[in-house]
Amino acid sequence: MPFQTEGTVIKNERIQSLYFLLGIDCPPIANQIKPGQFVMLKVSDDRAPLLRRPFSVYQSCPDHYLEKTKRGCLFILYKIVGKGTRKMTALEKGQKVNLIGPLGNGFTLPPSPLPPALF
Numbered sequence: 001m002p003f004q005t006e007g008t009v010i011k012n013e014r015i016q017s018l019y020f021l022l023g024i025d026c027p028p029i030a031n032q033i034k035p036g037q038f039v040m041l042k043v044s045d046d047r048a049p050l051l052r053r054p055f056s057v058y059q060s061c062p063d064h065y066l067e068k069t070k071r072g073c074l075f076i077l078y079k080i081v082g083k084g085t086r087k088m089t090a091l092e093k094g095q096k097v098n099l100i101g102p103l104g105n106g107f108t109l110p111p112s113p114l115p116p117a118l119f
């Protein structure tokens, strides 16, 4: 069931020219989201753009994730195409963002054939 919640930006890094990786600390969504699902992000506190923008979740790190430093986080890989995504590039570490998710049907991954230590 999707819900509205707040997350905290942990990184917003330029990967290459127009592409950025946005990390958000948001345990309620990170712990529920499945592969293929997306979130609706309010890209700024300003009135414009008024509408939230949809983004797939590139990676999520639920609480059972092996890397402790990333627990409860989700990552969005985005490309600047217009005013909303341009505004996103100004998001800074520690800033609060508003999200709705998890949205979409998603799917369940088959279990990994590798033991957890090698995964």
Ligand SMILES: Cc1cc2nc3c(=O)[nH]c(=O)nc-3n(C[C@H](O)[C@H](O)[C@H](O)COP(=O)(O)OP(=O)(O)OC[C@H]3O[C@@H](n4cnc5c(N)ncnc54)[C@H](O)[C@@H]3O)c2cc1C
Pocket (backbone or CB within 6 Å): 038, 049, 053, 054, 055, 056, 057, 076, 077, 078, 079, 080, 081, 082, 083, 084, 085, 086
């Ligand atoms: C379910 C879903 C998941 C998405 N996941 C991602 C993601 O993981 N990473 C990512 O970078 N983007 C993703 N997108 C696209 C992203 O939502 C748009 O790029 C974003 O909303 C554009 O907002 P903007 O304000 O920057 O652009 P606007 O100012 O609204 O639009 C600028 C220009 O880009 C065009 N445009 C806007 N959106 C799209 C689009 N989706 N396809 C083609 N042209 C478009 C507009 O027609 C306009 O010409 C996803 C879209 C959907 C529907």
